[in-house]
Amino acid sequence: MPAVRLIPCLDVKAGRVVKGVSFRELRDAGNPAELAGRYYEQGADEIVILDIAATLEERCTLLKTVRAVAESIFVPLTVGGGLRSLEDIRAALQAGADKVSLCSSALADPELISRAARQFGSQCVVLAIDARKTASGWRACSHAGTLDSGRDALAWAREGRDLGAGEILLTSMDRDGRGTGYDLELLAAMRAAVDLPLIASGGAGTPEQLLDAIETGGADAVLLASMLHYQRYSIPQLKSFLKEKGVQIR
């Protein structure tokens, strides 16, 4: 079985890494290429860059950022945010991405998943689901969490799998940036719903919580942002903690 992956996530806005709480109150967290290079050196298993503004004018800035980041890292690079067409996806891949993460654009146009999977392979297509808890289960949200798509997050994941997505990046909107732990109930429900590689995101604050996401939530990978950006923890430190607990880690 593959090792559990630790994946630093760089939320990028106007060429800078930012991080907020539940996608708001954004704070500057540094230069993307510098941070990515540091995480690669420290043993990151993969890097994710999400363009959280994703306006047209920022698209070129993003591609420039992707090029700069891709130049110095030799682990997989996933890029997401505002990729609405095969042309957008191709541009991201040509800038150096190995995979793309689709969220709002896939909710608006589910067929984009199958077109992308046919053209570039399922391993290239990550379905990102921003889930918010409601009285009737978890809903998939779009537009950086501001709109409720009306779709059930678990049903959407199954549909995405059938359309050809190769991986699920599941963010708990309720937990994002709080450091209070992943939503384990959501993770376990998703793990039971789809048998695709599952990346847990939103809420990591302590090494124990990573272990929970892997052991209780069934995650194949954990996405990390605040925990690393403000140097509360380092990747080697987290990896040795998980190794000691018997998790297979690279």
Next chain:
Amino acid sequence: MIGIIDYGAGNLFSLQRALRHLGRPTRLVGSELDWSGLRGVILPGVGSFAAAMSGLRQKKLEKPLQDWLGAGRPFLGICLGLQLLFSGSAESPQETGLDFFAGRCSLFEQARVPQLGWNRVSFTGPHFLWQGIADHSFFYYANSYHAPLNGGPPVLGRSTHGRPFPAALAAGEICAVQFHPEKSAEPGLRLLANWSERCRP
């Protein structure tokens, strides 16, 4: 000069970048005319078996590739590029592969697909590809299908995903790896450097 076969799909940039980082010049080979002066050829692979074979045929790359393999010149297949060397694959049952090795590739059973992530490779013995790389090192995979377990060319290393499968194969200078060395950090870069050494004049 190392040629990277470009059949119109997939991300060739990671591979070009990794070889550039190692100081090895590459050229994309996208037609039957681009083969002069090459010392080694890499067949990368992303996408489906059938799409790759039809891309190779459309661009008239299948024949020169088979001639190259037949001559036993330095070759490296990566991921789907390994699978294409076989006669066929369960991924595209109607399609014939390059047919350099006998056998068909099959889908992982009793394991999550696609296999996405880092897996250990256990070497079956010393080989020039493994020089300077520790046995049981991790390499990055992104695949749902694997090479036949028996009857194919000599296996250089195995990984386990549900069951053991060939991670790397070689017959003389014809090498192929199921993982992505260009995405596998230091061990991957070392493997590419080791292979590139075979392409020196």
